[in-house]
Amino acid sequence: MAEKVDLRTRRTKTQIEKAFFELLKNKGFKALTIQDISKLAGVGRSTFYSHYYDKYDLLNKLVARYTSEFEEVVRNRFNIQDAKAGSETIKVLLMVLRQYHENLLLLLDVHTEEADLSHSFQQVLKATVKEYLTEAQKTKAISLPIDYLAEMYAMNVMIFLMWQLQHGRDDKVIRFGDRLQEIVLNPELLDQITTGKA
Numbered sequence: 001m002a003e004k005v006d007l008r009t010r011r012t013k014t015q016i017e018k019a020f021f022e023l024l025k026n027k028g029f030k031a032l033t034i035q036d037i038s039k040l041a042g043v044g045r046s047t048f049y050s051h052y053y054d055k056y057d058l059l060n061k062l063v064a065r066y067t068s069e070f071e072e073v074v075r076n077r078f079n080i081q082d083a084k085a086g087s088e089t090i091k092v093l094l095m096v097l098r099q100y101h102e103n104l105l106l107l108l109d110v111h112t113e114e115a116d117l118s119h120s121f122q123q124v125l126k127a128t129v130k131e132y133l134t135e136a137q138k139t140k141a142i143s144l145p146i147d148y149l150a151e152m153y154a155m156n157v158m159i160f161l162m163w164q165l166q167h168g169r170d171d172k173v174i175r176f177g178d179r180l181q182e183i184v185l186n187p188e189l190l191d192q193i194t195t196g197k198a
Contacts, residue, residue, distance in 0.1 A: 013051055015041040020058055021103050029059070029110045056114050062107060063115040066100065071124045078132045091174060093157075094164055101165050108162065118158065125154035132185065140187040143194045153184045 019040035023032040034055060038045045052058040073096050097104055107117040130150040133142060142149070160177040164170065183189045 009051075012041075012043060012047060015043060016048060016051065016058070017062065020055075020062075021106055024106045024110070025102075029055075029112075056112060059107075059110065059112065060115040062103075063117045063120055066104065066107065066117060067120040067124065069096070070121055071128075074124055074128050078128050091178070093161060094169070094174075097161065097165065105165055108165075121161075122154045122158055125157050126150045129153045129185070136185075136187055141191075142187050143191055149184050149190075153181065156180055156184070 016037060019037045020032070022040060023036050027036070032055065034045055034048055037055065037058075038048045041048070052061070070093070073093055077092055104117070108121075110116070111118070127150075130146055133146045133149055136142065137146065156177070160173070163173060183193065
């Protein structure tokens with residue numbers, strides 16, 4: 001019996017989320033209402049409220065879910081502790097994120113105090129790269145401030161991901177992005193560039 005309830009709950013949440021994304025695409029976040037979501041999802045307002053406090057709660061839960069998946073991919077790649085693996089993180093992210101590509105583009109365009117997917121992704125990237133470079137600095141001095149490099153890496157990857165999600169796969173952009181990431185994540189290359197020996 002509990003399985004039936006869980007299956008029904010999952011199906012209801014899926015319908016609500018599908019309606020939310022459809023309305024997000026057609027009306028935008030500010031204009032969509034709980035009534036709109038409930039009607040399009042084919043559920044009563046009380047059913048919506050049994051799962052979510054309001055549209056901001058729904059947005060927040062979706063941002064949290066996508067951020068969690070994003071963080072898992074990023075952390076798994078950086079745990080390899082290799083500059084090449086770190087630079088190839090963006091390729092792996094693209095493969096994983098491509099399945100949610102339409103939903104991600106919609107969510108990346110919504111910015112509220114409670115939920116901002118773009119900001120969340122950047123925070124994950126910054127924190128992970130900062131940890132990676134701090135660890136790398138134990139064996140090889142890094143001449144540029146780690147906070148600066150982490151910020152640059154995060155911004156760069158976000159620009160890259162947005163471009164790829166909006167325009168589709170472009171191998172030249174991927175190769176260029178890989179090279180930029182490799183420079184940021186490789187202390188030897190950074191040293192050569194900052195000392196003018198590159």
